Amino acid sequence: MKRWRIDPVVMLVAPATAFLVLVFAYPFLYGLLLSFRPLEGGWNANYVRFFSSDRLFPTIGTTLELALPATVINLLLALPLAYRMRVTSRYQKWVASLLVIPISLGTVMIADGMLTYLGPKGWLSQVLQALHLYDGPIHLTHNYAGVLLSLIISGFPFVFLLVLSYVTGIDPVLPKAAATLGANPWQQFRHVYLPLLSPGLAMAFCLAFVQAFSVFPSAVLLGAPAGPTRVISIAAYEAAFEQYDDSMAACAAMVMGLVQLAVVSAALFARRLFYRGPVVGGKG
Amino acid sequence: MNLALSEANPVAMRTGVVQRLGSWWTGMNSVRSAVGGDFEELRLVGLSRHYGGALAGRVAALDRLTITVRRGEFIALLGPSGCGKSTALNLIAGLLQPTGGGIWLDETRIDVLPPEQRGFGMVFQNYALFPHLSVRRNVGFGLLMRGVRRSEADRRVDRALALVQLHGHGDKLPGQLSGGQQQRVAIARAIVVEPPLVLMDEPLSNLDAKLRIETRAEIRRIHRELGRSTIYVTHDQDEALSLADRIVVMRAGVAQQIAPPHEVYAHPANLHVARFMGYRNVIEFASAPRALGDQVVLARPGLTLTGTVRQDIQGPRAFAAIRPDELVARRMPSTGSLAGIVEGFEYCGRDSLVDLAVADGVRLHVRTDLPVSAGDRLYVTAPPERVLVYPPEA
Numbered sequence: 001m002k003r004w005r006i007d008p009v010v011m012l013v014a015p016a017t018a019f020l021v022l023v024f025a026y027p028f029l030y031g032l033l034l035s036f037r038p039l040e041g042g043w044n045a046n047y048v049r050f051f052s053s054d055r056l057f058p059t060i061g062t063t064l065e066l067a068l069p070a071t072v073i074n075l076l077l078a079l080p081l082a083y084r085m086r087v088t089s090r091y092q093k094w095v096a097s098l099l100v101i102p103i104s105l106g107t108v109m110i111a112d113g114m115l116t117y118l119g120p121k122g123w124l125s126q127v128l129q130a131l132h133l134y135d136g137p138i139h140l141t142h143n144y145a146g147v148l149l150s151l152i153i154s155g156f157p158f159v160f161l162l163v164l165s166y167v168t169g170i171d172p173v174l175p176k177a178a179a180t181l182g183a184n185p186w187q188q189f190r191h192v193y194l195p196l197l198s199p200g201l202a203m204a205f206c207l208a209f210v211q212a213f214s215v216f217p218s219a220v221l222l223g224a225p226a227g228p229t230r231v232i233s234i235a236a237y238e239a240a241f242e243q244y245d246d247s248m249a250a251c252a253a254m255v256m257g258l259v260q261l262a263v264v265s266a267a268l269f270a271r272r273l274f275y276r277g278p279v280v281g282g283k284g
Numbered sequence: 285m286n287l288a289l290s291e292a293n294p295v296a297m298r299t300g301v302v303q304r305l306g307s308w309w310t311g312m313n314s315v316r317s318a319v320g321g322d323f324e325e326l327r328l329v330g331l332s333r334h335y336g337g338a339l340a341g342r343v344a345a346l347d348r349l350t351i352t353v354r355r356g357e358f359i360a361l362l363g364p365s366g367c368g369k370s371t372a373l374n375l376i377a378g379l380l381q382p383t384g385g386g387i388w389l390d391e392t393r394i395d396v397l398p399p400e401q402r403g404f405g406m407v408f409q410n411y412a413l414f415p416h417l418s419v420r421r422n423v424g425f426g427l428l429m430r431g432v433r434r435s436e437a438d439r440r441v442d443r444a445l446a447l448v449q450l451h452g453h454g455d456k457l458p459g460q461l462s463g464g465q466q467q468r469v470a471i472a473r474a475i476v477v478e479p480p481l482v483l484m485d486e487p488l489s490n491l492d493a494k495l496r497i498e499t500r501a502e503i504r505r506i507h508r509e510l511g512r513s514t515i516y517v518t519h520d521q522d523e524a525l526s527l528a529d530r531i532v533v534m535r536a537g538v539a540q541q542i543a544p545p546h547e548v549y550a551h552p553a554n555l556h557v558a559r560f561m562g563y564r565n566v567i568e569f570a571s572a573p574r575a576l577g578d579q580v581v582l583a584r585p586g587l588t589l590t591g592t593v594r595q596d597i598q599g600p601r602a603f604a605a606i607r608p609d610e611l612v613a614r615r616m617p618s619t620g621s622l623a624g625i626v627e628g629f630e631y632c633g634r635d636s637l638v639d640l641a642v643a644d645g646v647r648l649h650v651r652t653d654l655p656v657s658a659g660d661r662l663y664v665t666a667p668p669e670r671v672l673v674y675p676p677e678a
């Protein structure tokens with residue numbers, strides 16, 4: 001009888017696997033099972049309640065309304081900036097560092113800064129009034145705009161760095177070839193960079209979206225958590241720590257994961273429509 | 285066969301639906317080259333390109349190249365690796381900015397224009413095919429940018445693909461082609477728009493011997509048919525000799541000789557050009573040559589040669605350069621012949637390339653159809669007009 005042997009190389013993945021099981025798979029499965037053991041009612045009572053309650057179900061829409069625009073805006077901001085900075089120049093390092101600074105600040109820090117700067121009595125409002133540019137009240141905090149803005153600020157460096165790495169990965173001889181064939185700078189971007197970047201942009205979208213969708217601190221600190229920015233994570237938080245209904249909170253978390261999965265799958269499916277392969281034009 | 289190939293290929297990728305949808309849109313954005321069209325002459329005046337710091341460590345990849353390319357002319361840039369051939373081509377195409385000199389197309393100064401407004405076709409040394417576009421769409425790219433009608437573009441793409449023998453490969457992606465096939469796509473892509481000047485950077489380097497000679501003839505034919513100008517970069521002297529109207533021999537960024545093939549071949553301007561053109565026998569003489577009518581006599585222990593001076597000789601040293609096929613080998617001595625012993629030989633079919641030890645420290649390469657074996661004694665003579673005498677290289 002042949003003895004079943006484990007390839008020693010396979011053992012190298014064991015620590016990572018164990019780590020994944022312990023901190024991801026186990027809590028996930030625990031939460032999944034927990035969500036099907038409601039405090040009262042049948043096995044699916046939580047889900048029935050979530051999708052029929054007008055306190056819970058609309059949080060999906062609220063969160064999407066924040067996360068989708070924030071992600072798209074960040075991509076639209078990052079793409080032209082990264083494109084401009086694809087060629088190394090003297091200023092590139094400095095501009096890149098400047099753009100990336102927010103990544104080193106926590107969301108809470110950003111929220112606090114924004115409250116001080118953009119609040120009704122904040123610097124911005126004071127400066128505008130002192131210069132007599134605008135005397136009305138400024139509504140950039142404790143509402144939708146505040147949360148959106150903070151999502152953009154905290155998410156941008158991440159998207160920018162991702163997109164920059166994709167852009168610089170494209171062989172610079174390709175746009176040159178396009179130029180000798182008569183393509184102006186816009187056409188070079190449109191016909192060479194954009195198609196080759198699309199798969200990368202889809203990936204950046206997924207990562208940034210997932211990050212934005214789980215917004216919590218800024219929605220509480222900068223938003224109106226009772227109404228317009230009552231995002232899904234707030235609903236989960238309330239269930240867990242105000243109503244002590246862990247099972248319902250687990251259900252909200254599962255729904256949150258499901259929505260993220262749906263959006264990410266859609267983006268990855270769209271990615272399949274693009275060319276994916278090496279982004280060089282020669283005998284590699 | 286086509287299908288089987290693409291299925292077997294692991295790089296089976298899809299071209300984007302989005303790109304296909306987008307193609308209608310580009311028709312509206314086409315630019316016409318500001319210069320484009322035909323020209324009488326292209327003048328490079330002191331064209332230079334330096335790399336490195338402002339003062340220290342500044343090296344010239346191309347140093348003051350001056351040449352006038354006439355309409356319909358075929359120019360070959362010939363030289364060893366790193367001598368600045370690609371640099372010259374990139375400067376003309378507009379992909380590099382010169383650090384000195386200028387480029388004129390008739391009366392227009394064009395070195396200030398971006399590449400898309402110069403309208404020159406270019407075949408890149410490493411192909412630079414668009415990896416996300418099929419072969420057809422790669423070839424058709426220039427036509428699309430110029431806003432050529434779809435039916436017309438299809439016809440011209442078909443013709444260009446047939447010209448480079450790639451019909452049937454049109455729907456593949458570049459990643460699914462062999463190196464030689466990619467190279468031919470690059471050629472087709474550059475010539476399909478019939479540019480007034482085609483720049484080719486070693487376009488045949490990856491083809492096998494047979495295809496290379498076929499494609500060489502094809503390039504020459506296309507060049508004649510279009511009646512446009514071509515600047516062709518190569519390090520292969522046979523290619524340069526067979527294709528060009530004029531050859532620019534380069535070395536370390538400096539043009540050494542600009543002349544028609546027969547002149548470069550028979551009368552190299554200096555020792556470097558001679559070496560590059562196959563003058564394999566280069567013999568050093570420590571004493572200055574002695575004049576003898578039109579010719580000079582060179583002497584070193586055990587060896588005296590009569591030759592022709594091709595370049596002013598100032599110092600005490602001189603070099604004689606002789607092609608292996610211009611030495612005549614016989615079994616019997618004759619007047620002025622040099623005796624030598626066969627040390628080794630390479631059999632080449634019709635003849636052999638013989639290493640002949642003639643005087644102490646001097647070994648000659650001789651081409652002969654005599655049957656030889658190691659240790660044979662042979663007598664060689666060299667016609668004095670084919671023994672070229674040069675000063676040492678600068």
Ligand SMILES: Nc1ncnc2c1ncn2[C@@H]1O[C@H](COP(=O)(O)OP(=O)(O)OP(=O)(O)O)[C@@H](O)[C@H]1O
Pocket residue numbers: 335336344345363364365366367368369370371372409519
């Ligand atoms: N970006 C650069 N920075 C510094 N030096 C460079 C740069 N690009 C090219 N060079 C130098 O310029 C010289 C000429 O390069 P070029 O590419 O024109 O050579 P080439 O004649 O085309 O050689 P090959 O036959 O190998 O392609 C080389 O010595 C190279 O090292």
Ligand SMILES: [Mg+2]
Pocket residue numbers: 369370371409485
């Ligand atoms: Mg080169």
